[in-house]
Amino acid sequence: MDVADLVAAARHCIVFTGAGISAESGVPTFRGAGGLWERYRPEELATPEAFARDPELVWRWYRWRQELVYRAGPNPGHRAVAELEAIGVVKAVITQNVDGLHQRAGSRNVVELHGSLWRARCVECGAVYRLDKPVEEAPPRCPRCGGLLRPDVVWFGEPLPRDAWERAVELASRSDVVLVVGTSGVVYPAAYIPRIAKDHGAVLVEVNVEESAITPIADFFLRGRSGEVLPRLVEEVKKGLGTRRS
Numbered sequence: 001m002d003v004a005d006l007v008a009a010a011r012h013c014i015v016f017t018g019a020g021i022s023a024e025s026g027v028p029t030f031r032g033a034g035g036l037w038e039r040y041r042p043e044e045l046a047t048p049e050a051f052a053r054d055p056e057l058v059w060r061w062y063r064w065r066q067e068l069v070y071r072a073g074p075n076p077g078h079r080a081v082a083e084l085e086a087i088g089v090v091k092a093v094i095t096q097n098v099d100g101l102h103q104r105a106g107s108r109n110v111v112e113l114h115g116s117l118w119r120a121r122c123v124e125c126g127a128v129y130r131l132d133k134p135v136e137e138a139p140p141r142c143p144r145c146g147g148l149l150r151p152d153v154v155w156f157g158e159p160l161p162r163d164a165w166e167r168a169v170e171l172a173s174r175s176d177v178v179l180v181v182g183t184s185g186v187v188y189p190a191a192y193i194p195r196i197a198k199d200h201g202a203v204l205v206e207v208n209v210e211e212s213a214i215t216p217i218a219d220f221f222l223r224g225r226s227g228e229v230l231p232r233l234v235e236e237v238k239k240g241l242g243t244r245r246s
């Protein structure tokens with residue numbers, strides 16, 4: 001049974017992604033070479049303390065990432081995931097990424113465990129605003145109450161949004177195949193998701209350019225860039241489905 005047959009025959013296949021799936025869009029990963037964290041340490045910027053100390057610096061970093069993502073756009077890896085959902089094979093995408101590229105590629109059922117670059121939340125009145133382009137001023141102010149807006153992302157030391165976490169656990173628990181794409185598997189509790197699926201009997205297929213903390217529990221390891229491996233997988237799955245339908 002090869003991976004394409006496994007995915008084509010899956011009763012409930014989901015995709016779990018990390019920064020690696022956006023690397024070929026030109027969005028640097030967190031821990032790889034040239035990664036986001038190379039210039040900054042996570043503790044410096046992606047934490048409530050950093051924001052309290054210097055909201056302008058933190059927003060400049062997020063605006064820089066918004067501009068990167070805004071110009072970049074989804075890559076063939078994101079589009080392959082969207083196509084697997086469109087042909088009814090993939091039921092949902094659970095992502096650690098905040099770049100919104102899965103949605104821009106056409107994925108509809110996306111669970112954002114760590115929030116989104118494209119939402120801002122008022123620290124005073126709690127109002128949440130959708131952003132359709134990079135913020136102009138850093139830090140932006142709440143149109144309603146004038147309070148400070150923060151990126152609506154999960155920083156280190158902060159809990160994940162309850163509804164996103166519960167949806168992710170529910171999806172992982174009922175899946176029989178999980179494609180784990182472009183994650184180092186070191187950030188918790190997100191990294192529990194592939195483990196929860198495995199504990200419920202799912203087969204894990206990892207797509208990564210190098211081994212990760214997930215590899216020891218993966219049933220299949222497809223070494224390569226997701227922008228190349230996933231489109232190939234989609235073609236083979238569609239062939240498999242075609243023969244099954246005929």
Ligand code: BV8
Nearest residue numbers: 018019020029030031096156157158182183184188225226
């Ligand atoms: C919490 C949003 C408690 C913001 C992010 C010690 C041990 C264990 C845990 C901890 C610890 N100390 C602290 C913790 C907890 C901490 C944590 O896990 N830290 C880690 C670093 C050890 N977790 C937290 O703080 C979480 N909150 O625990 O709260 C709590 C609970 C209840 C009540 C109150 C408090 C919150 C974690 C969320 C942090 N926010 N992002 C932002 O983006 O600015 S995390 C950040 O890392 C991104 O979301 C990113 O997605 C995520 C994980 O990284 P990856 O996605 O895996 O990316 P990475 O660069 O690491 O890897 C890329 C992979 O892609 C590599 O494997 C590479 O080989 C591969 N790749 C590269 N190119 C390609 C490719 N693959 C395929 N194709 C390619 N072309």
Ligand code: ZN
Nearest residue numbers: 122125142145
């Ligand atoms: Zn407000």
